[in-house]
Amino acid sequence: xxxxxxxxxxxxxxxISDLKRDKQTFWSGIRNYQARNYMRxxxxxxxxxxxxxxxxxxxxxxxxxxxxxxxxxDRTALDPxxxxxxxxxxxxxxxxxxxxxxxxxxxxxxxxxxxxxxxPELSGMVVLQKxxxxxVMPVEEAHFKFIQTLASIKRK
Numbered sequence: 001x002x003x004x005x006x007x008x009x010x011x012x013x014x015x016i017s018d019l020k021r022d023k024q025t026f027w028s029g030i031r032n033y034q035a036r037n038y039m040r041x042x043x044x045x046x047x048x049x050x051x052x053x054x055x056x057x058x059x060x061x062x063x064x065x066x067x068x069x070x071x072x073x074d075r076t077a078l079d080p081x082x083x084x085x086x087x088x089x090x091x092x093x094x095x096x097x098x099x100x101x102x103x104x105x106x107x108x109x110x111x112x113x114x115x116x117x118x119x120p121e122l123s124g125m126v127v128l129q130k131x132x133x134x135x136v137m138p139v140e141e142a143h144f145k146f147i148q149t150l151a152s153i154k155r156k
Contacts, residue, residue, distance in 0.1 A: 002044070002046050002047050002048060003042060003043070003044065003047045003048075003138065004047065004048045004049075004050070004138070004139040004140070004141055004143075004144040005038070005043065005047060005048070005049050005050070005067075005136060005137065005138060005139055006049070006050040006052050006061070006126070006127055006136075006137050006138075006139050007027060007049050007050070007051060007052065007065070007101070007135065007136055008052045008053075008054040008134075008135040008136075009051070009052070009053065009054065009135075010053070010054055010055045010056065011053045011056050011062075015053065015062070016051045016053070016062040016063040016103075016106050017106070019051065019063075019065060019101070019103045020063075020103050020106055022103070023102065023103055024068055024100055024101060024102040024103065025100065025101060026069075026098050026099070026100045026101075027039070027098050027099050027100070027101055027136075028074045028075070028076045028084065028098040029074070029076055029083070029084040029098075030074070030096065030097075030098065030135060030136060031084060031086070031096065032134060032135065032136075034134060035134050035135055035136035035137075036095075036096055036097055036136075038136050038137070038138065039071045039097050039098065039099050039136060040071045040097040041071075042138070043067050043070065043071060043099050044067060044070055045067055045068060045069065045070055046066060046067065047066065047067040048064065048065075048066055048139075048144055049064065049065040049066060049067065049101055049104075050064065050139060050144065050147060051063045051064065051065050052127065053110065054135070058110065058112040058113065058114060059112065059113045060110040060111050060112035060113050060114075060115065060116070061107065061110065061111045061116070061147060061151075062106060062107060062110050063103075063104070063105050063106040063107050064104035064105045064107075064148075064151075065101045065102060065103055065104050066101065066102050066104055067099050067100070067101055067102075068100050068101060068102040069099060069100030070099060071097040071098070071099050072097065072098065072099075073091070073094030073096070073097060073098075074089075074094070074096040074097055074098040075098075076096075076098075077089035077094070077095065077096040078090070078091065078094075084096075107151040108151070109151075111147060111150055111151060113127070113128075115150075116128055116147075119146070119150075121142070121143075121146045122143055122146060122147075124140070124143075125139065125140070125143045126138060126139070
């Protein structure tokens with residue numbers, strides 16, 4: 001059974017437009033154990049993704065993607081030249097994991113964090129909880145479907 005996720009990326013680092021151009025990419029550089037555990041233990045091929053632009057003006061959900069390759073060792077942790085290098089990680093003990101994601105669609109209008117807060121149907125959504133800072137988080141199926149509906153509504 002497919003699950004649903006929200007992945008955050010700063011659009012200056014990697015945006016939904018970048019994913020559209022690339023068609024798929026690996027989701028690397030996650031250095032939080034809880035987020036890593038979600039990728040390693042719970043994400044599966046076919047899971048739906050809300051692609052969220054963080055630290056943007058405004059921040060919000062920009063489009064959809066899917067998991068196209070299950071968790072595998074994050075090779076950026078092994079590269080001393082990479083910003084996400086971790087000397088404690090090794091090929092024999094790969095502490096950090098990544099998944100591959102594939103582009104699905106770009107929303108015609110970003111659904112801002114402020115807009116998301118307006119809908120009682122989205123109460124309980126992790127990204128809306130105070131202090132929620134994870135870059136990988138689970139999304140309930142009802143929330144995922146409601147956001148798809150919001151994205152299909154034409155706004156002025």
